[in-house]
Amino acid sequence: MNKSRRVLDKHAGSLSCALGLVVIIGLYALRQPLILSPFGIASLANVSVALALAAVGQTAVLLVAGLDLSIGAEITLVNCFAATTMSAGAFGIAWVVAASLLIGLAMGFLNGVVVAYGRVEPLIATFCTSFIFAGAALIILPRPGGSIPDGFAGALTGSWGPLPFSLVLLAGVVALVWLPVFTSRLGRYIVAVGDDASSARLSGLPLQRVELASYMLAGFFAAVAALFLAAETTSGDPSIGGIYTLNSLAAAVLGGVALTGGRGTVLGPILGSFVLSIILNALGVFNVSAFWQDFIEGLVLMVVLGLGGLRVLRADSWLALLRQ
Amino acid sequence: MTSAVPPEGEAATPLLARFSPRTQRVLLSYVILLAIYVCCVAVSRDFLTWSTMRLQLVQATFIGLITIGETFAILIGQIDLSVPWTITLSAVLGTNLSALYGHQWVAFAVVILIGGAVGLLNTLGVYVLRVHSLIWTLSVNLLLQGVALIYTNAVAPTTHIPALARFLALGSVSGVPMAFVVWAxxxxxxxxxxxxxxxxxxxxxxxxxxTTALLSGVPLGRVHALVFVLSGLGAAFVGLMLSGYSSQAYLGMGNDYLLPPIAAVVIGGTRLSGGDGGYFGSIAGALTVVFLQAMLITLNVSEGSRQVVFGAILLSLAFLFLKRGR
Structure with missing residues (x-):
């Protein structure tokens, strides 16, 4: 396989998502031209960025052949924490942001310790911790409420001409956290461990520390997503994170990340998140009743996942397929 | 005479090591069940009375019946997370349609139709299109939630529950709860x-x-379809029983049945990677989960603390007993 073919293969998910995104925004604009105005672009970005951050976090774990089913609960806990503690003024905002990120890292640390050192299956481990995090969120904030100062909300959801701050936040976090990690040795280790854990161990890679780091990355991104959601809704909600577990997985898969680990980019899941969020957001514009929302969301997910599965039809035989 | 004395090393073999690893894990799951039960009794003496135990047995039946399909699914290396809304949809549709057509057997036809349809849909995604079962079955769950919402938006829910569903959930046969007979x-x-x-x-x-199974002539497709259809049927049947149990069918009634059956399978000693385990352990797992939930309810703590404790206990069980291989 030559180099260009390899690059194409690696970015197939991102490319198809980008294509899908153009089509969807095009259809949306035909119906509602205002969407291409600065205000429209900002609103599209605002509904998508939380999922994009969650999907990036999920990708960090998927790359090491793990899984984080607690990502929704992590978002919920940080969201409730921020909404109950944040007060107006630079100091009131700054310490809550710092504490939120630390909580995210701590939750990721717990997941990572249980999975990497406790040797518990990621599926069951993060399923269990999701109960712990969601329960803790319910203790902090039993019913929707709390408040977020306008200054913080405006700083994350406003826009600067046609450039929404939410996109700047997303790009900033990816550029300052994801790229340094994944261009460093740690990033190569994560991909190596996810690709083939036993070879990685035989090569002397610190398997457990690498796994731990990837779960902490996921926790960090979940915390950023939660802070953004808090700014967007200007309140806290103990059920806000629920949908992000499935949707972050779906966005990552859409963006070409393999659930079996070791394969994926960061751009793919981000574009995948935009595709998913904008499709769901567009339902209202196309006069779809709210009662149909879940049905269509499920259907969209299944169609999209199924399309990814169509490569099955290209395989020569079942044997070749199972060996992949 | 000396030959009758076993060699030293053999005599030192601990009792537990004489069992196969799988038997050890099943034994362990019953030890866990016993420990949780003792905790329950320590919290409240009510757990020694038959009326409380009867209630727990009925609850365990619901989880146990779902666990059948889940055990199959996990044994073939998949998972079925479409259970919650299969339960709700089957309960809502079953009770409404049987009230509409005035015959309780309609509810059973609905159970079979929904269970079969969900199972085949799961097979389509997981086996034919080779999407990861975790994410595909969650999406199917969402789709079913949508169908239930659309249906209940158009039709008011009925309180007319088929008599047979009520009997299956609440009835007794010479003192033994009917639900337990069904589970047994x-x-x-x-x-x-x-x-x-x-x-x-x-x-x-x-x-x-x-791959080996394929080369040995195992009909992969048919087994996958059967497993998912059985899992769907189990969930749909539990939906009908639940509607009899609570005398109504309502949206979200299946929401508490996503994690417990999987926890039951895992506590029962079946490996999530597939191929290793069985249903005998899952029975202990189902009872353990039910006792655990009952204990937390008896302790009368807030919903949030209950979730934290439930998650923490499950996590420590998994941490202590269910390490994956290296």
């Missing part, structure tokens, strides 16, 4: 199927190594 019957059938039928051999073959 299907448990026996499941254990028989896994240990004696060809179906069971196929399941373990697929779970251990799919």
């Amino acid at each position: 019957f299907f448990s026996a059938l499941t254990i028989l199927a896994l240990t004696r039928f060809r179906f069971g051999r196929y399941i373990y073959a697929i779970g251990n190594r799919q």
Whole structure:
């Protein structure tokens, strides 16, 4: 396989998502031209960025052949924490942001310790911790409420001409956290461990520390997503994170990340998140009743996942397929 | 005379090591069940009375019946997370349609239709299109939630519950709860199927190594379809029983049945990677989960603390006993 073919293969998910995104925004604009105005672009970005951050976090774990089913609960806990503690003024905002990120890292640390050192299956481990995090969120904030100062909300959801701050936040976090990690040795280790854990161990890679780091990355991104959601809704909600577990997985898969680990980019899941969020957001514009929302969301997910599965039809035989 | 004395090393073999790893894990799951039960009794003496135990047995039946399909699915290396809204949809549609057509057998037809349809839909995604079962079945769950919402938006829910559903959930046969009889019957059938039928051999073959199973002539597609249809049927049937149990069918009634059956399978000593385990342990797992939930309810703590404790206990069980291989 030559180099260009390899690059194409690696970015197939991102490319198809980008294509899908153009089509969807095009259809949306035909119906509602205002969407291409600065205000429209900002609103599209605002509904998508939380999922994009969650999907990036999920990708960090998927790359090491793990899984984080607690990502929704992590978002919920940080969201409730921020909404109950944040007060107006630079100091009131700054310490809550710092504490939120630390909580995210701590939750990721717990997941990572249980999975990497406790040797518990990621599926069951993060399923269990999701109960712990969601329960803790319910203790902090039993019913929707709390408040977020306008200054913080405006700083994350406003826009600067046609450039929404939410996109700047997303790009900033990816550029300052994801790229340094994944261009460093740690990033190569994560991909190596996810690709083939036993070879990685035989090569002397610190398997457990690498796994731990990837779960902490996921926790960090979940915390950023939660802070953004808090700014967007200007309140806290103990059920806000629920949908992000499935949707972050779906966005990552859409963006070409393999659930079996070791394969994926960061751009793919981000574009995948935009595709998913904008499709769901567009339902209202196309006069779809709210009662149909879940049905269509499920259907969209299944169609999209199924399309990814169509490569099955290209395989020569079942044997070749199972060996992949 | 000396020959009758066993060699030193053999005499030192601990009792537990004489069992196979799988038997050890099943034994362990019953030890866990016993420990949780003792905790329950320590919290409240009510757990020694038959009326409380009867209630727990009925609850365990609901989880136990779902666990049958979940055990099959996990044994072939997949998972079925479409259970919650299969339960709700089957309960809502079953009770409404049987009230509409005035015959309780309509509810059973609905159970079979929904269970079969969900199972085939799951097979389509997981087996034909090869999407990861975790994410596909969650999406199917969302789709079913949508169908239930659309349906209940158009039709008011009925309180007219088929008498047979009520009998299955609340009735007794000479003192033994009917639900428990149903569970015992299907448990026996499941254990028989896994240990004696060809179906069971196929399941373990697929779970251990799919390529080898394929080359050995195991009908992969049919086994996958059967597993998912059985899982769907189990969930749909539990939906009908639940509507009889609570005398109504309402949106979200299945939401508490996503994690407990999986926890039951895992506590029962079945490996999530597939191919290793069985249903006998899952029975202990189902009872453990139910006792755990009942204990937390008895302790009368807030919903949030209950979730934290439930998650923490499950996590420590998994941490202590269910380490994955290296």
